[in-house]
Amino acid sequence: MKYELVVGLEVHCQLNTKSKAFCGCSARFGNPANTNVCPVCLALPGALPVLNRQVVEDAVKLGLATGCSIAPLSVLARKNYFYPDLPKGYQISQFEEPICLEGGLRIDAGEGERHVRLIRIHIEEDAGKSIHDIGDDTFIDVNRSGVPLLEVVSYPDIRTAKEASVYLQKLRQIVKYLGISDGNMEEGSLRCDANVSLRLYGDEEYGTRTEIKNMNSFKNVEKAIEYEAERHRQILEAGGAISQETRLWDADKGETRSMRGKEFAHDYRYFPDPDLVPILVDEEMLERIRLELPEFPEARAERFVQEFSIPAYDAGVLTVEREVADYFEELAGLAKDAKVASNWVMGEVLRTLKEKYLSIEEFIVTPVRLGGLIRMIASGAVSNTIAKQVFELMQESDASAEEIVEREGLAQVSDSGAIEAVVDGILAANPGQLAAYREGKTKLMGFFVGQCMAKMKGKANPQMVNEVLVKKLGA
Amino acid sequence: MSVTIDDVTYIAELARLRFSDDEALKMTDELNTILHYVDTLNEVDTEGVLPLSNIHDQKNVLRADEEHEPIANAAALSNAPDSQDRFFRVPKVLG
Numbered sequence: 001m002k003y004e005l006v007v008g009l010e011v012h013c014q015l016n017t018k019s020k021a022f023c024g025c026s027a028r029f030g031n032p033a034n035t036n037v038c039p040v041c042l043a044l045p046g047a048l049p050v051l052n053r054q055v056v057e058d059a060v061k062l063g064l065a066t067g068c069s070i071a072p073l074s075v076l077a078r079k080n081y082f083y084p085d086l087p088k089g090y091q092i093s094q095f096e097e098p099i100c101l102e103g104g105l106r107i108d109a110g111e112g113e114r115h116v117r118l119i120r121i122h123i124e125e126d127a128g129k130s131i132h133d134i135g136d137d138t139f140i141d142v143n144r145s146g147v148p149l150l151e152v153v154s155y156p157d158i159r160t161a162k163e164a165s166v167y168l169q170k171l172r173q174i175v176k177y178l179g180i181s182d183g184n185m186e187e188g189s190l191r192c193d194a195n196v197s198l199r200l201y202g203d204e205e206y207g208t209r210t211e212i213k214n215m216n217s218f219k220n221v222e223k224a225i226e227y228e229a230e231r232h233r234q235i236l237e238a239g240g241a242i243s244q245e246t247r248l249w250d251a252d253k254g255e256t257r258s259m260r261g262k263e264f265a266h267d268y269r270y271f272p273d274p275d276l277v278p279i280l281v282d283e284e285m286l287e288r289i290r291l292e293l294p295e296f297p298e299a300r301a302e303r304f305v306q307e308f309s310i311p312a313y314d315a316g317v318l319t320v321e322r323e324v325a326d327y328f329e330e331l332a333g334l335a336k337d338a339k340v341a342s343n344w345v346m347g348e349v350l351r352t353l354k355e356k357y358l359s360i361e362e363f364i365v366t367p368v369r370l371g372g373l374i375r376m377i378a379s380g381a382v383s384n385t386i387a388k389q390v391f392e393l394m395q396e397s398d399a400s401a402e403e404i405v406e407r408e409g410l411a412q413v414s415d416s417g418a419i420e421a422v423v424d425g426i427l428a429a430n431p432g433q434l435a436a437y438r439e440g441k442t443k444l445m446g447f448f449v450g451q452c453m454a455k456m457k458g459k460a461n462p463q464m465v466n467e468v469l470v471k472k473l474g475a
Numbered sequence: 476m477s478v479t480i481d482d483v484t485y486i487a488e489l490a491r492l493r494f495s496d497d498e499a500l501k502m503t504d505e506l507n508t509i510l511h512y513v514d515t516l517n518e519v520d521t522e523g524v525l526p527l528s529n530i531h532d533q534k535n536v537l538r539a540d541e542e543h544e545p546i547a548n549a550a551a552l553s554n555a556p557d558s559q560d561r562f563f564r565v566p567k568v569l570g
């Protein structure tokens with residue numbers, strides 16, 4: 001392909017504050033329509049906005065985490081446009097003087113590490129919600145109006161659709177580590193618009209771009225950018241020109257389409273909001289927030305490798321989500337063997353969470369309970385195979401591993417007399433296989449082990465079964 | 476600085492205002508009188524003076540992240556020209 005893809009992303013990240021950005025109404029999602037409202041967010045005459053301190057702190061956290069410089073003084077501005085779900089006729093945002101400037105994210109989409117620079121991060125408020133699909137009219141819910149957002153704007157440094165999705169996942173990981181947002185794309189707490197253009201390889205100048213909206217999953221971001229790049233390529237190769245416009249991604253049809261009619265209004269006439277005074281971030285606040293920053297994934301993964309002697313691969317998987325890393329760290333302390341703990345979290349635990357659509361915080365098998373099970377494996381009280389059965393049973397009640405093993409009679413049999421008796425029985429019941437084994441078909445060893453384990457319902461100590469068999473078959 | 480009648484028509488459209496031709500002419504004259512008056516400020520030497528975004532000498536007027544009691548849904552809808560169930564109702568707009 002002779003064209004190079006150029007993508008810049010604008011990501012809106014909804015903050016998880018208790019109250020809205022400029023009034024004390026609940027910022028909670030899902031309450032009955034128009035019940036989280038007050039004169040400020042309804043834009044009743046005379047009501048005055050006051051900025052939520054937490055929003056400033058969250059913006060500073062994200063700025064520091066992405067290597068931005070934090071403006072000592074920043075200004076809230078009005079972005080003017082008319083839409084029924086925007087009661088004031090303007091959105092409070094930041095324009096000329098945003099709170100964070102010039103940062104960057106390191107991402108790796110499988111072709112080595114790349115740096116995507118950030119232009120800015122600014123504070124703004126969300127609009128209300130329009131519902132178009134009931135009857136002939138449009139219905140407005142103002143609950144979301146005034147909910148705080150941070151908009152993160154990247155330079156057009158992204159070169160593949162995959163990179164766009166990895167960048168977004170990285171940003172999501174950071175806001176979740178910071179605890180400032182749920183970062184959920186499907187529920188709209190992370191929203192992404194992509195500016196897409198093509199240029200010939202080697203060209204300095206960017207081609208005409210289109211803006212794509214309405215991509216509500218990482219997969220859709222990739223698909224939409226790929227679709228749009230291909231659309232541009234076909235137009236350019238046919239000698240046509242791209243028209244600069246906003247396009248909506250239609251996930252069902254797998255295509256973007258032009259958003260006609262809204263184009264002329266892109267003159268927002270920003271000006272400083274006279275109702276709000278400048279935001280001052282002094283050294284003291286900056287230092288305090290810097291100290292509160294959590295340990296980030298890369299640093300934590302590195303520490304896991306050092307502290308628990310687990311492979312770098314494991315540490316990477318375990319630190320993707322902060323909650324999983326917390327779970328592992330607690331478990332590793334309790335289980336004594338960190339590698340075994342890591343295997344369980346990466347295997348059984350993450351698989352179960354995925355199958356049951358659970359988050360690790362709501363998982364009933366807590367580190368304390370799983371730690372108990374892993375200690376039983378280490379001491380030989382249960383076999384690995386049986387432990388997986390116990391793990392399943394542990395999800396049905398809050399009984400401990402010991403209690404379940406006791407109740408279900410799942411303890412490992414390491415009594416050599418009992419094992420010998422079973423082995424004798426199996427050999428006597430399978431004279432044909434026994435003869436074949438003695439004639440050199442030693443592969444039948446596996447058959448005998450399997451028969452013995454089945455007979456003992458998997459509870460026999462497998463190492464002992466092996467030893468007894470070797471002894472008897474050799475005789 | 477001054478504006479033309481085209482500027483006035485454009486700004487009126489953005490502000491969702493509708494003027495007759497006479498009104499637009501009158502508005503252009505009046506706006507130009509105001510702009511001319513404000514032009515006097517350009518005579519002041521502002522070299523080295525930071526732009527002022529707010530006339531109050533205050534910074535960081537912030538509130539704690541606490542919830543207040545919202546107003547009742549019925550009260551919120553009471554001034555609306557039209558409503559249904561818990562919603563404001565407006566003429567159909569395209570999504």
Ligand SMILES: [Zn+2]
Nearest residue numbers: 023025038041
């Ligand atoms: Zn409110």
